[in-house]
Amino acid sequence: MRSYGNKLFLFYIILTGSVLAVLGFVLGQLFPFYIVNYFSENNIDLDTDQIDYIKKQFAFIITFLLVVSFILICLINGKLIRNLLDPIENITQTARELTKGNYRSRAFAVGPANIVELRNSVNLLARNLQEIEKIREIENERLKTLIENMGSALIMIDREATVSIVNRQFLDGFQLDLDEVKDKNFLTLGLPKRIEEFIDHVFLTELPYRKQIEIEVNQEIQYKQIYGAPVVGEHGRWLGVVIVMHDISELIRLEQIRKDFVANVSHELRTPITSIKGFSETLLDGAFKDEKMLISFLDIIHQESNRLQMLIEDLLELSRLEQHGFSVKIMPTSLQEVLIRAVELTSPRLDEKNMQFNVDIARDVTVAGDFNRLIQIFTNLITNAITYSPENTTITLRIKKNDEYGIVEVEDEGMGIDKSEIARVFERFYRVDKARSRNSGGTGLGLAIVKHIIEAHYGKIQVNSTVGKGTCMIVYIPLRKKRN
Template sequence: MKRFRSRFLNAQFVILFIVFSMMIVFLGNLFEGILFESASQEALSNMWLILIFSFAAAFFIIIYISLRISNQLTKPLEGALKVANELASGNFKARTYEYKLDETGQLSHALNILARNLQTMTTSYEIQQNRLMTLIENMDSGLILIDSKGHINLVNRFYKDTFQIQVNDYMDLLYYEAIPYRDIIRIVEETLLVEQTVRKQVELEVGIEIRHFDVSGAPILDQDNKLKGVVLVFHDITELKKLEQMRKDFVANVSHELKTPVTSLKGFAETLLDGAMENKAFRTRFLTIILNESDRLQSLIQDLLDLSKMEQKHFSLNWQVVDLKEVIDDCLLMTQSKAEKKGIEVNVQYEGNLHIKGDTNRLKQVFLNLIANSITYTPEDGKVTISVKESSDIVQFIISDNGIGIRKEELPRIFERFYRVDRARSRNSGGTGLGLAIVKHLVEAHHGRIDVKSELGDGTTFVITLNKKRHF
């Protein structure tokens, strides 16, 4: 713009200078021809001086006026050009001064409208981009974006945290070089081939564990249905798989546990009906077995009903003041004959105020189950130690034995329904496999906590922590 303005002024100066020179020469010759005969040489010289001075003054006046006009014409254009350059560089906040409502003023006004529209569009786009990135980064599923050339353009936080990777491990790399799982690479290849959504469930090794994922590969198509890339979405279904497996195990275990006593009842009843009833010794023995199996079946059904009630939302406890010493003494009295038969020594120690808020019958169910288990899994002439002590706002119940113990890898599963550390001994002892699951539910219903420590062959210790006051 400055170069244009300079050229414009230079051209004006040259043209004006030529025009005025020609006019001076022409007029001078004209006047000299007309006045030559009557005017003296001095008068002619004065006339030339006056003529030159007049035209010089007129020349400078015209130059001044031209400069003013030039500034008025070029200044708005310079401002418009500056704003246009700023808009081209991405600065949509730039504005130009709107002069008079002539052509240059309309140009400045149009540029300002364009700048405002671009700024509004850019702000709206940035808001949408921020919302989209926030949604992608905080979604509860992993996401990978792959372009049409196979390069990875985006990896969200869930995927990075789940698979414990860094951004540099994936960004701008080819998907088959960055992703270490062959099953995922096949999903991408199939999606690129058929250009349709591909969904599969896969097992992937993540660190030291195997996790289950529902993976969806969806093609990204433009308006002309041309493939622009692929988006992979990873849904972690590991917990669902675990719950499904637990359900299957529960159904299988319930079926097995119910089948065993029912088979015994049916078998011995048929034997009696086939003639064994006439033999008094057989009749007494078989009826005793039938009674024991009926008790076992009743106990199993009762435990299942109790567990079902505890897992329901409306399950509630009968809150009252409970004397733990009295409850535990009752449990010891109920298990005394069993301990004496095996020659097991049971030692009890009480410390502090052992009155808490809780459900007496449910707490008795908890302690009776744990004491009976300790006696069951402690060998003959063994030892069971019980300690109940007050500490600040809590009371701890600790029971230890020197029994068979539990392997470390089995400790996380001992509170599962029907899970048995020693299946043969559990069945022979008449256990249902639901006792510890019920204990855990009841302790948590009291807003307490149960912990277990054990070493194989070195006994087991259960610690129950209960609050003295009810927590709502």
């Protein structure tokens, strides 16, 4: 616009200069002629030098007037051109800002009515674009919030097979970073093969598809309910596919636990009941007459009844722990005192296997916990360590802490637990070595009870184990909070 204004101004200068030059030439020719005639008619004699002098003086005056006129006309034309072009330049600059996405830009041009009308139209367009941008930002924020908090993993893949949208649940579920996924081909992400096959199927058929699949992520079996559908834009244009994955691993696990629980309870109850019934029937059939056999059978019946009582008590305890509203009596508790009491309770069993404790306590740690429940936790863990360890080995007890938790480690030198079984050791009735734990009098509910009590303390338990070398149970109990 400025270049156009300069060209227009130059055109007016040339035009004005030409007009004034022509006018000066005409005046320079006519006025001396009329002056000479005037002197002749009035009988005034002028010689040649006087006539030349008059012509020069008149030419100088004419030239001076023309130069002054030319300068004045140029200044006036420049002012008029600027008044005409500046508003248009302002409106043009505003339009450029709008094309760049700066919808806050406004035109402030003044001038003729048509310029003002153009300015108002551009400003109205800018306000409408700004409102549309606000609405788009709000909708994008809503969509982003919905995608990030929908609770299921979501990934959208465009028609070139590159990832365009992905949410946090998907990234966390497969331990990926956004930079590793965004605008990358989905086949390069290292997804499980069955998921890649599912996405390929949706791409090929361009139809909605639903399937339940089993995948392994970080050595853990997960179950996913996957739904895939094509994304269709305006005029039926195919844009890609969207994949939504619901994690149903917990539902399947709970369903399996429910089935196992019913089967295990039936089995665990049937064994002692069958023994008690069989030996009592034998006694009733006349075996009671043999005093030695009578005492032996009564001893077996007594053991089986104790076993049955322990099982029922553990079931009732587990039921109480799982009831809504169950809580523990939280108070400042010394972990050292808890371990001392747990060691006292388990020492007789330790002596039976000629084992010993190795205590590694640099200093005591005070946690927020229920003293009796904590004793129950560590008594159970130490008992398990003794049960699953061979004779003449050592049980190591450690007390540590970090910024949030008091930490207790119970480490044995026993048979160890395979990695595939670690995730299941806290299930009800699950036994790593079923024969040994049942012969030792265990019910298979101890670790399930331990986990519930720890969770009631807002703590956590971790298992580190190597087959053939031993197992380390690590319990985290929140530290006592200091009050200001």
